Amino acid sequence: MSDLLLRAIRGEKVERFPVWLMRQAGRYMKEYRQIREKVGTFLDLCKNVDLAVEVSLLPERLLGVDAIIMFSDILVPLEGLGIKFEFLEGEGPKVYWEGKISPYDPKANAYVYEIIKRLKKRTSLPVIGFSGAPFTLASYVIEGSASRDFRKTKVFMWERSYDFRRLLESITDALIKYLSAQISAGADVVQIFDSWALHLSREDYEEFALPFVEDLISEIKARHDIPVIYFFRGSSSFLDLVLDLPADVLSVDWSVYLPSLMIKSQKAFQGNLDPALLYASEDTIKMKTLELLRSIPRKTSYIFNLGHGLAPDMEFPKVKLLVETVKKFTLS
Amino acid sequence: MSDLLLRAIRGEKVERFPVWLMRQAGRYMKEYRQIREKVGTFLDLCKNVDLAVEVSLLPERLLGVDAIIMFSDILVPLEGLGIKFEFLEGEGPKVYWEGKISPYDPKANAYVYEIIKRLKKRTSLPVIGFSGAPFTLASYVIEGSASRDFRKTKVFMWERSYDFRRLLESITDALIKYLSAQISAGADVVQIFDSWALHLSREDYEEFALPFVEDLISEIKARHDIPVIYFFRGSSSFLDLVLDLPADVLSVDWSVYLPSLMIKSQKAFQGNLDPALLYASEDTIKMKTLELLRSIPRKTSYIFNLGHGLAPDMEFPKVKLLVETVKKFTLS
Numbered sequence: 282m283s284d285l286l287l288r289a290i291r292g293e294k295v296e297r298f299p300v301w302l303m304r305q306a307g308r309y310m311k312e313y314r315q316i317r318e319k320v321g322t323f324l325d326l327c328k329n330v331d332l333a334v335e336v337s338l339l340p341e342r343l344l345g346v347d348a349i350i351m352f353s354d355i356l357v358p359l360e361g362l363g364i365k366f367e368f369l370e371g372e373g374p375k376v377y378w379e380g381k382i383s384p385y386d387p388k389a390n391a392y393v394y395e396i397i398k399r400l401k402k403r404t405s406l407p408v409i410g411f412s413g414a415p416f417t418l419a420s421y422v423i424e425g426s427a428s429r430d431f432r433k434t435k436v437f438m439w440e441r442s443y444d445f446r447r448l449l450e451s452i453t454d455a456l457i458k459y460l461s462a463q464i465s466a467g468a469d470v471v472q473i474f475d476s477w478a479l480h481l482s483r484e485d486y487e488e489f490a491l492p493f494v495e496d497l498i499s500e501i502k503a504r505h506d507i508p509v510i511y512f513f514r515g516s517s518s519f520l521d522l523v524l525d526l527p528a529d530v531l532s533v534d535w536s537v538y539l540p541s542l543m544i545k546s547q548k549a550f551q552g553n554l555d556p557a558l559l560y561a562s563e564d565t566i567k568m569k570t571l572e573l574l575r576s577i578p579r580k581t582s583y584i585f586n587l588g589h590g591l592a593p594d595m596e597f598p599k600v601k602l603l604v605e606t607v608k609k610f611t612l613s
Numbered sequence: 614m615s616d617l618l619l620r621a622i623r624g625e626k627v628e629r630f631p632v633w634l635m636r637q638a639g640r641y642m643k644e645y646r647q648i649r650e651k652v653g654t655f656l657d658l659c660k661n662v663d664l665a666v667e668v669s670l671l672p673e674r675l676l677g678v679d680a681i682i683m684f685s686d687i688l689v690p691l692e693g694l695g696i697k698f699e700f701l702e703g704e705g706p707k708v709y710w711e712g713k714i715s716p717y718d719p720k721a722n723a724y725v726y727e728i729i730k731r732l733k734k735r736t737s738l739p740v741i742g743f744s745g746a747p748f749t750l751a752s753y754v755i756e757g758s759a760s761r762d763f764r765k766t767k768v769f770m771w772e773r774s775y776d777f778r779r780l781l782e783s784i785t786d787a788l789i790k791y792l793s794a795q796i797s798a799g800a801d802v803v804q805i806f807d808s809w810a811l812h813l814s815r816e817d818y819e820e821f822a823l824p825f826v827e828d829l830i831s832e833i834k835a836r837h838d839i840p841v842i843y844f845f846r847g848s849s850s851f852l853d854l855v856l857d858l859p860a861d862v863l864s865v866d867w868s869v870y871l872p873s874l875m876i877k878s879q880k881a882f883q884g885n886l887d888p889a890l891l892y893a894s895e896d897t898i899k900m901k902t903l904e905l906l907r908s909i910p911r912k913t914s915y916i917f918n919l920g921h922g923l924a925p926d927m928e929f930p931k932v933k934l935l936v937e938t939v940k941k942f943t944l945s
Contacts, residue, residue: 432892482867517850518868535814536850560764
């Protein structure tokens with residue numbers, strides 16, 4: 282296996298920074314759109330093992346990244362919990378929760394593990410599995426759809442704290458089983474996406490997000506000897522709390538100044554570059570990317586990524602230029 | 614004049630915390646909607662001195678707040694800079710910038726000063742004037758409309774840094790004149806709204822937002838002996854930098870834990886409560902508000918407010934309950 286990513290996470294000396302991108306297989310890619318057209322809904326694509334494998338592998342050939350993330354969505358484990366959802370074109374996800382939650386059945390997500398098994402046979406790159414973080418997943422369940430203020434989740438959390446904690450516990454237990462099954466299927470690394478916890482107050486983050494993500498990571502680390510990446514938006518907000526999590530890698534957005542953070546913490550870091558940079562000219566993309574790469578302190582552990590996922594209206598050649606710029610930057 | 618707000622800002626012993634709310638005169642209020650219907654556009658209402666005064670005063674009678682903020686919008690000084698804009702119903706503001714900026718003509722905003730003069734005659738409460746922060750206003754000018762990623766502003770900022778700084782300088786100069794004229798007209802306090810700087814990276818905030826807001830506040834403080842409030846969303850992100858600003862009061866959102874912050878800093882603080890609380894039950898509103906009030910350390914200086922403005926779909930009785938809960942909480 283091409284082990285640049287894993288060596289970088291372990292803090293070993295590497296010849297260059299590894300690079301992969303969140304949503305690296307996505308709508309900005311012609312080849313993705315061609316495969317996407319072959320199936321009905323986005324969920325159909327997630328469940329079509331053959332096509333999901335093809336989609337997952339596109340960035341290896343087209344971009345030359347150093348890791349393959351399985352193609353899926355953070356909502357799919359809800360099926361194993363007996364919660365219905367769908368993806369509506371142009372509207373984002375809808376979750377239909379009726380207040381009940383079944384014990385998680387990992388078999389409901391067998392197609393996810395099958396995608397990972399096939400990927401392991403098709404690529405020599407490390408394969409990244411993933412899940413949402415407990416709070417982020419719970420907020421989808423309660424909110425039902427995209428939200429600007431997470432009012433339903435917050436009111437539920439404040440007024441029915443006991444029920445909310447039970448929901449978070451059920452989801453955490455499910456995610457332990459779900460990620461464990463991904464690892465058993467061959468995932469070399471897992472990333473936990475905490476997309477929405479940034480909307481919480483600090484006290485609410487400490488009470489309703491942090492303990493559950495901590496449980497999830499601790500359990501995974503106790504059962505498996507593979508690295509865990511914690512991606513959290515609004516990275517500067519609760520940074521001091523997040524630094525104590527047992528994650529191996531913290532994937533941060535652009536609200537933190539990475540060089541001073543990396544000098545303070547022994548953890549590995551990932552991400553940081555503002556994705557809006559991909560709307561700039563090629564010269565600017567190169568210049569700002571090199572600026573970031575040059576700012577990473579020596580004897581630290583860093584994986585290049587953006588601070589958030591690629592967007593559908595980004596231009597493929599610019600994404601490719603970004604990856605090439607990172608790959609050409611050699612460390613002596 | 615009823616001076617509770619000003620005494621609290623100065624750190625004097627007060628009998629209770631003063632309270633006012635951002636967007637306290639707004640669409641959630643039946644009486645506001647009735648006045649709003651009398652004019653064509655939102656900008657027409659801002660420019661109609663009689664009606665803008667009536668609207669500004671509604672919260673004194675209907676809510677019993679401790680300060681009146683003039684009814685206006687942060688975009689109006691753009692008119693004095695020769696930049697056209699409009700407010701489209703249900704769409705938010707559109708700014709039509711053609712790349713040029715005229716020297717600021719404070720007379721273009723004469724109606725704003727007139728509103729303040731009239732308010733001073735009509736109320737014994739302190740009158741709050743305001744402006745946007747330079748970066749926030751510049752981002753409206755370049756973006757042209759609401760944005761999720763501020764891509765135009767950021768690309769302009771990165772690729773035409775010199776022009777962007779010139780724009781920020783022009784806007785800062787304009788805002789110094791604009792706020793000075795508000796103060797000369799009678800404003801007792803001014804608040805600077807930095808709604809969008811939270812989308813910047815830390816380095817970009819330090820380079821393109823902070824120095825200009827610092828200039829603005831320093832100039833106002835050098836010319837006038839009145840308190841300046843700096844409101845900034847994403848308050849936890851660049852907090853260490855913001856603490857050094859010459860503002861008298863920092864108005865923070867719910868991402869910071871106020872008690873520990875207030876013990877560390879000598880500044881006055883405002884805000885903090887998550888506005889989503891107003892979607893909860895009356896019991897929850899009371900309980901969580903009292904929880905915040907009880908957490909404020911003694912011998913500090915605090916003004917109650919939400920962490921962001923009131924929303925059109927909030928219920929008036931709940932907003933009133935919120936204000937009453939604060940007013941009943943006496944300090945011994």
